[in-house]
Amino acid sequence: DKSPDDIDTTDSAAMFGIMFAIASSLLYAVYVVYFRRVAGSPDGSDDRVDIVLFFGTVGLISSVMLLPMFPILHFSGIETFAWPAASDWKFLILTAILGT
Numbered sequence: 001d002k003s004p005d006d007i008d009t010t011d012s013a014a015m016f017g018i019m020f021a022i023a024s025s026l027l028y029a030v031y032v033v034y035f036r037r038v039a040g041s042p043d044g045s046d047d048r049v050d051i052v053l054f055f056g057t058v059g060l061i062s063s064v065m066l067l068p069m070f071p072i073l074h075f076s077g078i079e080t081f082a083w084p085a086a087s088d089w090k091f092l093i094l095t096a097i098l099g100t
Contacts, residue, residue, distance in 0.1 A: 039049040073079040084092060 039051060070081060074081045
């Protein structure tokens with residue numbers, strides 16, 4: 001059994017990952033409950049929000065707000081952007097076709 005003095009960085013990284021997963025699960029649950037309250041029932045009998053318009057607007061806002069971050073992060077050296085390897089493109093295209 002480990003004492004608190006014996007905990008190394010891998011244990012704390014694992015604990016951070018577990019806490020992050022729990023927090024993300026809780027936030028997703030809050031999102032689902034809130035979205036159902038705002039948008040109406042999932043079967044479509046009580047729709048108060050046009051779902052296609054809503055998610056289209058979310059996508060547009062995300063694109064406008066996040067796309068400028070790519071060159072900023074790349075040229076600052078914080079996160080470098082690289083194109084996928086040629087062998088990965090077939091899987092990306094297959095995922096794009098099957099996912100839509």
